[in-house]
Amino acid sequence: MESKYYIVLISIHGLIRGRDLELGRDADTGGQSLYVVELAKALSRHPDVGRVDLLTRQVFDQKVDESYRVPEEQIDAKSFIVRLPCGPRRYLRKEVLWPYLDQFTDQAIRHIRRAGRIPHIIHGHYADAGYVGAGLASLLEVPFVFTGHSLGREKLRKLLEKGLSEEDIQERYNIRNRIEAEEFALGVASMVVGSTRQEITTQYRQYENFHPHKKVVIPPGVDIERFHPEPAAADSRVRLLLEPFLRSHAKPMILALCRPDERKNIASLIHAxxxxxxxxxxxxxxxxxxxxxxxxxxxxxxxxxxSHMLLLIDRYDLYGHVAYPKHHGSDDVPALYRLAAASGGVFVNVALTEPFGLTLIEAAASGVPIVATDDGGPQDIVGNCHNGLLVDPLNTGQIADCLLDILEDGSRWQEYSRSGMEKVRQHYTWHSHVDTYLNHIRAMTHLEDPHTYELKPMQKFSIMDRLLICDIDNTLTGDLAALQALVEKIKRNNRRVGFGVATGRHIDSARAVLQEWGVPTPDVFITAVGSEIHYGHSGRPEHSWSRHIDYRWNPTRIRQVLEEVPGIRLQADSEQRQFKISYLLDPTRAPSLKEINRLLRKANVTVNVVFSHNEFLDILPVRASKGHAVRYIALKWGMPLENILVAGDSGNDEGMLRGGARAVVVGNYSQELEKLKGHENIYFANTNFAAGVIDGIRYYDFFQEEDDAATGDSGNH
Incomplete structure (x- = not known):
């Protein structure tokens, strides 16, 4: 029995490394980056934790440091940053990462197999890692923890209030993907960690998958060994950094430290x-x-x-009064707080919204009083630490008055400084954070090896090194001559290449149609749109898959919710399965898929909704799909996803076509798949039915046959 926790943290966007974090480099490298690295360190110091892996994106880009391309970085004795390839090698902002997240999931599976053990928990940070972590935890059947950090619905609300249109917001921020990922993560999560009471009671409550019993408030910690008021060697270097800007260095500092983001509201501070x-x-x-x-x-x-900051400095002729250095290092940050404290200054954060505000507790630990926005994290911090004043971030007069109230009242400054240093050690240390965190984890899972799959292969799976999985209708079937040619290829490579089908049909119907078309019995059947798995001639069901997808499945409630919805009606009884409810949908009368999803969520139903051929609507458990089934098989039998080739033609194939497996879309595909054109590892053949599958085999040289050496590149990729 394993006696220590193996914890996987996921934080995908931005630039993450164990030392010298480039905080403020851009909008994606801010407080969250520091949070996850500090959390990994703090967890690894706990005696009950055996290993912590922080999974992030690997980046090869001349514009960023080479450290971000290193596959694995050891932070300390028990914590590691693991960088996984995901999408293009260059550095990308988080809003454009969505098409590549399934690849990240597949790479994460490969890493866990290399690690040789299943994590006790998976913890996703922000919406993108929430999407990946929820899917990965579902596949591995381990508890999932989610921290949103900042939430899409709240961002959307604020931007709409500022007068932006929803279309503009979607174009700039991909906000619908973000909100949908957050809904998915909240639906799967066993625990949701928030930093403040306001975040839980106000922001998460906006979601259809809001479940109060899952939410816990665990404030982040501060490294009190770094952030303290005692002078240090770095202080003189930072003083030199500011000297060229300031006419009088003896004055108190009003210090603001943040990334260049409009939400940080620097303009209002300058006006004040x-x-x-x-x-x-x-x-x-x-x-x-x-x-x-x-x-x-x-x-x-x-x-x-x-640019706006510089224009305001010029407009008000603030030269000699304002410092705005171009560069600072990680070690300079604690020194900036110490200089502010030594000068009798104030730290200010007047962000429009502030989910938490790590800089506020860093300032408090360093003995600097604060003036902060009356929202979210600052409300809790000032309430706990009694170390400053809260302001309306858009009221420049109030901001100025509060700064003066502290700067001109020496006794108040001393009281705020002393209280902040004392209370931050009581409420905001990483030691207390981890103790609370692990107490909640213990309540969710016993400290033992979590469920692992029996990795010893059986029968043919023990000797084959690759696997071809095809949809049946209109992918295998449709052209008898082409299908016979494909079958010959499969038979010729039978010993080392496995053959499987993934279909919306149930197992008996799949067997019947394959027999009718002269297709030999597959090694594996993925049927009922991915809700069932059976093996070979025996038809042995994969019972562990059924147990795996039974999570939160409530077919009676689903039928009740959808019973009165116009434009949809149940298909014949023969099409209904234990883990699949199938409808016919009339697009001219039925609500949108988004609205159908909303109705189910409002009824506390978490499911996977699949629409195909512009008429078939299948409701599956949230853990079930063709794509999840393919990944499950790959994980169970230890097969790299690049050794699997999948082929399909319609919307219910999309989940298996995206991700790390090699994919073929046959030429007679449904328009639902048009959006996949241009995706990496998805080949669009110009030939139809089984001939398109053969083209894909040649394109990838998947069977590695001498007579298929030509690429057959007759399609587009």
């Missing part, structure tokens, strides 16, 4: 400072807004924020 003569006379303003070489080379959002 510039428009109050007493504040300008009394204090210097220090703006540490990320790192940059050339503003013109930054992304659009960062470029806009920094």
């Amino acid at each position: 400072y510039a428009q109050h003569p007493r504040l300008r006379e009394l204090a210097n303003l220090v703006l540490v807004i990320g790192n940059r070489e050339d503003i013109r080379e930054l992304d659009t959002g960062s470029r806009k924020v920094l």
